[in-house]
Structures are given as structure tokens and as C-alpha cells.
Amino acid sequence: MTAVMEAKGLSKHFQARRGLFGGSRGVVRAVDEISFAIETGHTLGVVGESGCGKTTTAKLVLGLETPSGGSIQFEGRDLETLDTPGRRRYRKSVQAVFQDPYASLNPRMRISAIIAEPLVTNEKTVAPEVRHRVLELLDLVGLPERSADLFPHEFSGGQRQRIAIARALVLSPQVIVLDEPVSALDVSIRAQILNLLRSLQTRLGLSYLFIAHDLAAVAHMSHEIVVMYLGKIVESGEARALALSPKHPYTKALFAAALPSHPDERSDEPVLQGEVPSPLSPPSGCHFHPRCPHATARCAQEAPRLRPVEGRQVACHLFE
Amino acid sequence: MANKLLSLENVSAHYVSQQGTRVVRAVDEVTLSLDAGETLGIVGESGSGKSTLALTILRLLPKAARIVGGRIMFEGEDLVDKPAAEMRRVRGKRIAMILQDPMASLNPLFTIGDQVGEPLRVHEGASRSSAWQRAIDLIKSVRIASPQTRVAQFPHEMSGGMRQRIVGAIGMSCEPRLLIADEPTTSLDLTIQAQYLDLLRELQRTHGLALIFITHNLGIVAKMCDQLAVMYAGRVVEQGPVSRVFSQPLHPYTKALLGSIPRMTEEREQLTAIDGQPPDLANLPAGCSFAARCPAAFARCQVEAPPDFTVEPGRSARCWLAAPTVHASIDQTIPLSRSAAS
């Protein structure tokens, strides 16, 4: 198995500006030295609560933000060292589908133009070929040909998300970043889109970076899962194993807080107390220690590093 | 039943356009009931009428909508023809409601204490100082630390989870008998959501409160509710005790809905997707409104809407498959005679 994309010690720090003259006051480590790999044809799921850095991670992968440290490697080559054609090739290989199907399509453009935009912008293609490609993609995502000449407002949320997927596919990318692709959709439509994404993955050999707050959906879609808390990875590993027997106390609490799929599965585990601290002043040592039921004096002083534990990576002093 | 806290009998609420040409059957012939201290989950997708149903119970429908039929019995009184002034005394005092967005539910210009104490002053004529004191107790009861200082703060000084608790405290201030929560946790993080649901459960236990959860999330129902009503296109298509419905859904829509949620405990290649879209409520099909998307639909479903069949005490479904006469075999060709409606 080879990794199509790899992040090594990736960081993104923001200056928190305050005051009239923009005097800098503190740094927000939105993403703090994280490493992960997306295997070819696999889905890497990223879970965590607000402020954990999963959206910033997606932006870094998409090139919407530049990293403050670390690197992203694509097909074995460091992005930093790529020349202009190499960068263009990277940009074409990594596309995205976002959460809100109502905001992700320009209301003033026809569907054909929306889907074709990445193609027209990046490659010299003649009109009939573009049209052919658009129709091919509409068919692939399960929409009728005549959709091409309509405007976004004529479609429902689920149909719009199909259009957004078709657009993401037009350049035949290798990686698609899926940032909460179904959370804005109705329950019965979610399954349609998740099924579509899975079948496209097998048919086209796509790799996904899947970000969602619905743990069951992530577990269902992913081959590997990364759990983030305040900018750091606290646990990562094979999806099912991680979902069924989480190791890190935060992962445990997170999965315990997930809603049951059947009334008989109601858990009696105590609910994690407190809220996620402000990323402007994260706790010392292990960021999770103030909420952790197992925290010791050491946790407040020394940040644990990710270590292999039974075939997965856990950042916790309990597992040394 | 007479001792029910709340019972809805054939309640319909329709939106009528200004010209009177378009009638949207947002809530259509809904029959439901709830005991004191019980939790009912009303589940449906957007446009299923679940939020309109909540507004109907509180008689807070927008101008364009009207209750066109049925009775809403609450503690032995019919709310449908209660005068507006009396209805105001019911709202906030005996029936409270929590909305989805905690920021929009709080006025940024008033202190937490003023807002938590407001229902007490309106409904019980409490003085400002005694309302303030009770507000401190209420803030404590929703497990917010140092209520003495929190009470004088403003909404923007609190986190989202805390604000949602404050909204809960406002709902609880007059010790209502029934609390209606419309998607109360959709904007919250997972662990905060769990904390909040826990809190609601505790409040319910200590106050003998009945809860109605309006949600699209079957997980919340599985976690919190005793009874479940599934709404589709303005109608309750299936209802019953939660674990019975989850284990043995009667209506194909419920079945598909349960099959469409991914589960951590099992690995499936495909989820059960429900093809197509819900129908236009202003232009409902002649037969069952789910027939067009239903994998089990047969000829009769297209022409005649099924009545509410009671399958066992407390359990019913609006589906021909649940009818006593067709339960054994489904005849696809010969139209059946009209069976006895429940």
C-alpha cells in the first residue's frame, strides 16, 4: 500500500490580533505538528470537536492556507519543492466537496458551467469535449442530462451535493477532501450521498480525506481515522478497531458521547465534563488533562508524544 | 384516555396562500398522546411538518397557517379554542419550548438573570429581586458553576453549551408540565450535546416533566425517548414505544430511515438509501404520500391513502401493509375493499 499524500509535522499557527494597531497577542496553534498519510484508494477520516483543527487541516491540504511548518508530500514529493507545473498538477489532483450544498454552487451559473469550471480553467478543451465530459459526469453522479442547462435553485439539497461531487470529479483528481459532505442533508438523502461516494471510490480508485462530526458516518466511510483535540492528533489507527475500542481517554469520551443507533444500546458511561478550552490559551502539558479522568501530575507538565500502541498511534502517558 | 397529559386528536394545520389557491397540508390528521413524565420523539425530515406541529400545540402558527381541525387536549382542556389571552398563560408557564439556536433565543442586551427571571415576573408576578434569586437557583440547577457571578453576565460572555443551558433554565423557570425541544442540540459539539441531553434527563426526573423532542436525528430518539412518532409529508406514518419501533418497524419509511443511518457496530458496504424526494405538500399524491419512494408499494397505495391502523395497543402505522387483512398476503392485482379503519 502506498500513500498518495502524506503530511509530516504539519503546522498552522495564526497570530491572534488585538487592539487598534494590530499588536500581536499570542498565537493560535490551529494545527500543531500533525502527521498522517492517505493511502491510495482509501478514506482517512478526521474527527474532533470545534476548534480541534480539522477544517484548517482540510484547508492546508487544499492549498487554501500555507503551512507554518512541516510539509505535505504528494506522490512522494514535497509540495514546497515542486515547480510551477508540478504545483498545477497537485492542484488538479486534489479537489473538494463542502458542507453546504446551497452555498457551494454559484447561483448565477448554469450547472454545465459549474461542473466544467475547473476543466475550462486548467486545460484547453474544446467546447464539444467539455459538454461531453459534463454529461458523462452527470450520469456518473446519477442526474439526468437535462440538468446541465438548469440553475442551482432548481435542485434539492441532495441533488446539489451530487452536482458538487460531479464538479470535484471533472479533472479526474486522485484525492477529494470531503468536509462535512452530508451534515446539511436530510437523513434519507445522506445515505444516497454516502453510497454514491463509496461507489465512486471503488470505481475510480479515489482517495478521500473525510471530515465529519457524525462518528458513525466517519466509521462507516473510513479505512483509517485520526482523532484531533486542540490542534493535535491524540489517536489514529484502523477505523473499525479505533471506533470499537478507543484507547485515548478523549477518544473514549468522544465515542461514548456518540448517540446510540438503537435504544437498547444506550450507554451508562459517565459523560465527559467541561468544555473545550480556548485555543488561544491551551492547557499546559497534555491539552486534554483538565478534563481527563485519568490525569496525573505528569500530564499537566509534559505533553505526550504519539506512540505505537497495539497497531495504532496514541498520544497518552497511560500507554507507555 | 382521560389521564393523558397531552393528546392530539386528528389535528390538522394548513398554510393557505393569500389568494387561497395553494393549500399546504403541513400537519394533517395527527393523533398523538403523551403521559406525564414521558418523553416523545417526533422524527421527520425537513418539510415533514414536525416543527409546524410543535407550533400548532403552542398555537404559535404564523398568520398564513390555521388549525383546520381536531382537538389538542392538555391537562383536560382543549387548547384549540382557548382565547388568546388564556393561551398566553399556558405558554411559558405550563408548556415551555426550547429552540435550536441558543444565541438567537437570548437577548444580547439583558443579563442572564433578567432573562431567566422574566417568565417568573410575567406569569407569577414575582418581584425583580425574588425573580433574581430564583434565577440563581435555576442557573445552578442547569449545572453552571458559580451562578452568583453568571447571573449578572451577558449572553456573549458564555460559551455555546452554556447558553443552551440558560435557554433550558428559562424553559424550566415556571416549572412547566411539558417542555417542547425543537432540535435543541444541532449546533452543539458531541460531548457538549451529551452533557446537555444528560441535564435534560435529570431535570425531567426531578420535576416529573414531560418532554417532546422534535428532531431529524434518530440517535437522539434512541438515547432519550420512550415513545416515537415518525412524520412524513405532514402525517404521522408510524408511532409506538421506541424500542419496539426500532426493532420492528412497520412502515417502510421507518424501516428505510433506520437502515439509512450508518452504525459503528456493523460493517456494511451500502446503506439503505431512500430514492427520490419527499412530495410537494401543496400537491400531494392521491394515494399514500410515500408510495412513489416505497420499495413495497403496490397498486392500492397509488390510489388510496391508508388510514392509521392500530397494530397493537399504543402502536400504529399508516400503511396498507399494517392492515390486518393484508398482513398475510399482498394482492397486487385485485383492489381490496375498504378495510375497517382504526
Place this chain on the structure above:
Amino acid sequence: MTVTTTPLAAAAASPAARTLKLWRLEGFPLIPVLILLLIAFVAVFADFLAPYDPQIGSLARRFRPPAWEAGGSMAHLLGTDHVGRDVLSRLIFGARVSMVVGLTAVLVAGGIGTLLGILSGYLGGWVDQVIMRVTDAWLALPALTFAIFLAAIVGPSELNIIVILGGVYWTRYARVVRGEVLSLKQREFVRLAVVAGCSKWLIMRRHILPNVLNSAIVLATLMLGVVIVTEASLSFLGVGVPPPKPAWGLMMADGKKGLMVGYWWLTVFPGICIMLMVLSANLLGDWLRVKLDPQLRQL
């Protein structure tokens, strides 16, 4: 796996068809629109409609009252002014001046403001800082005084008035458009366009501009009233359209001395014209704002 297709909205409505549907909606300000259309019609066909040359009068027939007053005649329906020019004819040609100056000045202001607003909002950083500080400074100046000052420097002419009004009023566009762009920039389709590899200029042209046009159009309709009043004020003060060209503001200025001795028609009729036009433009603008405002309208 198959994904079933779901029926789409049957009619593939084009934008033009949707616009047509918009007009049929309730609350359409029919009378204001008819008034504006009438003024536009009169302005275009002034040469055929006006009974007399608006710039040439005869002193023998000065200060004739309107036809229905004692001493009036059907020959001069709305009377004549201090040099014997027909008031009706001057009003008709005045409509042309108001329309031309009003529309072009709004267009100039809208063009400058929209362009700077988009640049400021989308590019951000120092570009934003510079444009917004200039806008702030501009807004701090009293518009009318500023316009008089500019007019006094460059001298009165129709073209100068247009340039001055455009130069004075672009700031409102810049403010409104910038705000709109800031929210559009956060919309996912703009972020996706970046992912798709579109350049900044392409994004501004294809994704930002068409989506701020609604607001710009609403603002233009509302600004039309403001601009026409300012033009009339400048002409009234003698730094606007140079005489003997018939502008409504200028007509009021010329007639103001006659007001004290009973020649009321010289000021009242142009006053009514200005009021009708400004009121109509504002009513139309208000309606458009409700209809086109993306906040109120579900896309």
C-alpha cells in the same frame, strides 16, 4: 450500484422568465414605474412633444399664467417665464437633462464604487485599507458642499456635473458592495473556485460581480433620487447645468424671485416634477430591495 434520478423542476426557467415572474408579484409599484416610464418617454421624444423651443421666448409674452388662471391661454398650458419661454416645453426638455444626468451619474458612481468595493472586499489587506480610508474621508465631507466646491473649480457643464456627482457618490456603493463581497468570499463556491484553480481576477469577475449586481441595482435605484435632487440643487445654486439649458433645478432658481409677486407656476411645476421623479425612484428602489435582497430571498 445505481442512483435513481429524481424528477427535476419541470420547467427549465431561464433568468428572463424568472424576471418576468418577478413583475407579476404582489406589491409591484405600478404607478411609480409608470411615472418613471412617462418621464423617460418624454425625455426621449422631447423634440416631438414640446410645443415650443425651450430656449427661445418672446418678451412680449412673459409671465403668462397657466391656462386655467385669469389671463392664461391654451397656447401656453403651464404659462411662460420671465423671458417668455413656454414652461411646459422647458419641463419636457428638463426631463431629458434630469434623466441623462441622473442615469449617467448613477452609472459612473456605481461603476467606480462597485469596482473599488469588489477590489477592497476581495483582495483585503493594504488594498482594502487604502480604499476604505479614502472612502471614510470621502464620506466625512458634506456631499453637497463638496459638489459645489468641485463645480466651482471645473466650471458648470452637463458633463462636469455627471463627473462630479459620480465622484461624490461612489462611496456608498463601495461600502455596500464591500460588505456583500466579504460575505460572498466566505461562501463555499468561492472557496471551491480557488480549489479549482481560478485566478483572483476570474473569481472576482465570474463569482463575485454577478452576485453583487442585485445589491448594486437596488442601490442605483435609490441613488437616482439622491442624484437628481443634488443636480437640481446645484443647478438651483447656479453651479449646475448652465443656462439657458432647461434643467428643473435651474427653472426653480430662475422662478424664485417671481414667487413673491405671485408667479407661482415658475417654481411649483418643476418642483412637482422633481418630487414625482425622486419619489417614484425611491418607491421602486424600496420594492426592488425587498425582492432582490439575497437575505430576504431564498435562492
